[in-house]
Amino acid sequence: GAGVSQSPSNKVTEKGKDVELRCDPISGHTALYWYRQSLGQGLEFLIYFQGNSAPDKSGLPSDRFSAERTGGSVSTLTIQRTQQEDSAVYLCASTYLSGGSGELFFGEGSRLTVL
Amino acid sequence: KNQVEQSPQSLIILEGKNCTLQCNYTVSPFSNLRWYKQDTGRGPVSLTIMTFSENTKSNGRYTATLDADTKQSSLHITASQLSDSASYICVVSARQAGTALIFGKGTTLSVSS
Numbered sequence: 001g002a003g004v005s006q007s008p009s010n011k012v013t014e015k016g017k018d019v020e021l022r023c024d025p026i027s028g029h030t031a032l033y034w035y036r037q038s039l040g041q042g043l044e045f046l047i048y049f050q051g052n053s054a055p056d057k058s059g060l061p062s063d064r065f066s067a068e069r070t071g072g073s074v075s076t077l078t079i080q081r082t083q084q085e086d087s088a089v090y091l092c093a094s095t096y097l098s099g100g101s102g103e104l105f106f107g108e109g110s111r112l113t114v115l
Numbered sequence: 116k117n118q119v120e121q122s123p124q125s126l127i128i129l130e131g132k133n134c135t136l137q138c139n140y141t142v143s144p145f146s147n148l149r150w151y152k153q154d155t156g157r158g159p160v161s162l163t164i165m166t167f168s169e170n171t172k173s174n175g176r177y178t179a180t181l182d183a184d185t186k187q188s189s190l191h192i193t194a195s196q197l198s199d200s201a202s203y204i205c206v207v208s209a210r211q212a213g214t215a216l217i218f219g220k221g222t223t224l225s226v227s228s
Contacts, residue, residue: 004158033216035218040220041220042204042218042219042220042221043159043204043218045216045218091158091159093158103149103161103164104149104159104161104216105161106151106158106159106160107158108156108157108158109156109157109158111156
């Protein structure tokens with residue numbers, strides 16, 4: 001597609017439920033990032049995928065969070081046993097260069113509300 | 116500790132006026148500095164990217180400056196428009212692994228008529 005696509009755009013769930021958020025990066029982009037943006041806060045790094053290398057998971061806040069990227073393209077962020085503090089906008093970004101040098105293209109985000 | 120600080124936190128200006136947003140960073144080793152615009156409910160969109168050797172870069176009415184010696188950057192908006200109302204985020208990349216993108220918390224700009 002023309003840009004980074006994320007789904008769902010909005011998700012409301014009950015505490016304790018699992019959720020999956022999807023990111024479809026720009027075709028050909030080898031690097032993919034997930035960020036979390038809470039109200040009034042800056043973007044918080046979660047996880048980084050680069051080609052076939054092992055992902056950098058250093059930003060995942062707990063073992064309830066996991067992500068995978070299949071075939072070097074689509075990525076899914078999974079949050080298990082959601083908590084109210086997980087409520088935030090989850091942003092995905094992709095780029096064609098590694099090492100933080102390429103321009104990042106962001107999706108519109110998935111807004112998660114945990115009741 | 117790598118940090119990016121932005122000021123002011125928020126700003127209100129009249130349509131047609133100019134404004135300048137500030138970004139101070141303590142990221143090392145420095146690779147590049149970016150400014151993003153984030154409209155409410157949307158993802159950030161890149162305005163400029165500057166490397167160490169660049170001290171100014173323009174994108175239409177947006178002009179970013181970089182002083183690598185003092186580790187300061189500014190984003191100047193000329194002849195503001197209502198559509199400039201957004202959050203402006205400064206991001207600094209460290210010359211290391213791809214995860215080393217340090218985000219500021221942003222400046223929220225409101226342009227009123």
